[in-house]
Amino acid sequence: MSNQNFDPAQLNESQQLALGTYTSVTNQEPSAAVPLLQRSEWNVQIAIAKFFDGEAPDPVAEARASLPSSTPPPQSITREILLNGSTSFPRSPVSPPREPAPRIVPQPESQKTYRPPLLLSILFTPFNILYRLFTGSLSLFWYLFPFFPRLLPAISGRSVPARSRTGRRPLNPRDTAARFAREFEEEYGTHELPFYEGGYAEAYDLAKRELRFLMVVLLSPEHDDTSVFVRESLLSQEVLDYIKDPQNKIILWAGNVQDSEAYQVSNALNCSKFPFAALIVHTPQDSSTSMSTIARVIGLQPASAFVAKLRTAIAQHSAALDRVRTTRNEQQATRNLREEQNSAYERSLAQDRERARQRREAEAAQARAEQEIKAKADAKVQEAQKAEQWKRWRAQSILPEPGPDVKDVTRVSIRLTSGERVIRKFAENAEMEELYAFVDCYDAFKAGEDLSAAMEPTGYKHNYNFCLVSPMPRVVYDMESGGTVAGRLGRSGNLIVEPINDEEDEA
Structure with missing residues (x-):
């Protein structure tokens, strides 16, 4: 499977799960992650370790290289030239040698100091004095025989902790870097070296x-060449200008080997002599995840030779890094474009959903409004039907007009809203509601319909939508005041029917 034609569908379920876990931790492209996972037998933990620490040499390749041959490999020659400190490289198409540069994370050590109770401190004071005398004599022995501490781990198979070797208090990587920068400035004065303010990892x-x-x-403060190297080489203007040049893209990390982290880094980089400097960079020609040591400056070197080695190593690997940067930039641009497209699609989808929601709400509001209008219209129709039914029913119970032989009557002239004038007599004991009922049911009387079968509508309360008014002087004879027609109008009356606008009253 090639990286260019990588298809995730070709992987089974377990391989896709391993690929997803690996890319979520390393943020590496799937096309570059699949070959590393294949070399790791799809073991995610091994692949992640290779990504951060670099891949170990292939044992098959090492076995083939160990076979006798009449012509030694050119890589061994170049490696020997580098170790001898030569600044010239043989003109050969073979790339310069590279050693894997592992990622070192210092082992965490407790920062908390246990303070025993006072009584125990007094009881163990003699043992404490003996222990300090023993450790002091042991430190003197390590100082007189500095090679012995390095032989002891090889014999016993264990490494000596940093605190037991130097007595320096172990700190976290960032605090260790700050302590080194402070001690460096106290020893050599103000400088312009851009030390990285963090751990090696x-x-x-x-x-x-x-x-x-x-x-x-x-750096090793106990080494004789350290001060000369720092003052004449590392702090020289030529080295400072080259390190600070942004075009060289150099990250400077320095450490004191008396600290635990720097000591572990020196062992990992196979440091055999101080002062020591190494140049580490990503080498895509070896692997998509490897970091390699491309230059080593061992011992005291002049500033010109120091810069020459750095310049040569950087020049040999700049082209490969530029290609990788270009590829990463293209991938990042593609990823940004995809994210922008996805974001635009999500925004468009959200807008469509919002418009659909607003449309549904508008349609629902319109439907409710139509239902309310229809309900009101139906209610008005039913109200009008019940009003007509009530008028036919009420017309049955209206008292008949008194005859000519009845003297105690009230003669009322009523002008209707249609302009018709009606004259009628009412008995002395007729209520005002009788007069209003006569006016409201006059159309039923006038039509001459058979009103005997009319029934009173259930659940209906009739309201008269008019009032009776005398023209001059204007007096309103409302029904709510009650009383009889004779008592309110006397022997006769001239009235006008004025309709009451219910809509205006409601407003």
């Missing part, structure tokens, strides 16, 4: 992520 990851060169400088 942080600088390592930054150089790998941003495709920059990681320059590691390891």
